[in-house]
Amino acid sequence: MTNEPVLQINHLQKKFGHFEALKNITFDVHAGEVFGFIGPNGAGKSTTIRVLLGLIRATDGNATIFGQDVWSNSVAIHRRLAYVPGDVYLWPNLTGGEIIDLLLKVNGTQHSSRTDELIKQFGLDPTKKARTYSKGNRQKVALIAAFSQDADFYIFDEPTSGLDPLNERQFQMAVLNLKQQGKAVLLSSHILSEVERMCDRIAIIREGTIIETGSLAEMRHLTRTVINVTLKTPLDLTQLAGVHNVEAGQHPNEWQFSVEAKSLPAVMAALTEHHIMALQSTPPTLEDLFMHYYTTEKE
Template sequence: MTTAILKVENLTKTFGKTQALTDVTLTINPGEVFGFIGPNGAGKSTTIRILLGILKKTSGAVTLFGLDPFVNSSAIHKRLAYVPGDVYLWPNLTGGEIIDFLLHLNGNNHTAYTDELIRKFQLDPTKRARTYSKGNRQKVALIAAFSQNADFYIFDEPTSGLDPLNEQLFQEEVLNLKRAGKSVMLSSHILSEVEKMCDRIGIIRQGEVIETGTLAEMRHLTRTQMVVKTVHPLDILEERDGLYDLQLDALKTTASFSVDSEQIPVLMDRLAAADILSIQSNPPTLEDLFLRYYGDEVAPAKE
């Protein structure tokens, strides 16, 4: 049986009278990329700060490599790499000096791969950090993280400030980590980013993890968009449960609608009886799943 790298059970965190986290439970296994999604203020960063040993939990159990992060943070930090969403650097050091210093802190060295990452991310390592834009500050932290031979990588909104090309480079590097058998926790609100890279996903809402699983496992909770054209009229669809936003043309031979996933097998039998001429099907995305839980709800206050 595989031993989880990270195990969180019934984690609760309060700040005075404010309940930031409530019974958060999740695991991350070796070689797994885990997506941790939710809007700003949902509890993602608070959870990560507890994993890093920066905050002390109120109750529950948290182990990383089998150790308590708050008690054994020094030992844990030697085995992980972390990139926050807002990177603050020493203003008078150059980007190259900061990368080397961050690597040295974890017992790593500047290698040819570090130089390759600097070239890929198009960072000028000779400039002082005070001259860097937000995107360049992110690049410094990402290059240092990807240069490390860590066992666990935590990325908290890591592509904030990056252009689309560098976002793609980030995704490629995470997939390289996955191929190397490394474990990754990716906290993000960029759903396409999570969908491309993650093996499993946890959705957090107002401090509670409300759904965890693979995207395939979660898709049964969302609806598939369909457009179908048939020889015979589709009057039967008007009486069908499990269909939503049904639109029929004047002849009722072209229909667009969304359908609950569990209703698709029966629906296909009905459509076949009407002699299908063409059909388009768009499977639900992570964004559909995300909106199922949040919709137009105003995000909670920032953490």
């Protein structure tokens, strides 16, 4: 990764009248990185992206892409950028293939063997008119056009809405291919499994505020590890500090429980004293982390 971020956002704010859609957004995205931007609908993801695309102007703070201001240099930035929204609207009387070619031409690119390969991978019939397409097929048109381009920065805003699991997988493979080429990717999504599988770092947004940024490994200290254990001798797990949700298993001295990260060494030492027969640990997922923020922090 280069030291200079492809995208840099500093204390970005956006007000619509008295409503603060974005309160204080700060994060950056580097070349060769897939950055996940997650939060529920209405949290401010799409508003942030509209600012980055130069569609609306920030109230305060600043954002740059390729070192250029996103509002005053939007035309120059767009030459090196590819964008796919969550709701794609197409010209109804053009075929999918014609629209792909048009989108490529507008971006100074031509239909290539890569385009044909993508059409095949995503299973799109390019001869049908856009008015006959389902939502998923409209998404495919935009994704094929985006992946056909040799952009330096790719912005995806809920890009897989409407896609079946097979095409979601094709999308993930195409994004990881961009990463290997050293491209920068910003992926806004509420599909947590998708983000967890693909992203190097994550920002969680809630009500217009970034509440955590980092890699999943860095964030995992905030949630609990689930342990399944079978011991040789009895142990009252409810007496151990940092242990929660203790449930008995099907066999004697078999237990399932969750444990806070800071208590894990002491708990493992206590289990060892009672002779571990079998043990399985499950690290916290992105969904666990997400729910941690949207339940415990909101209470």
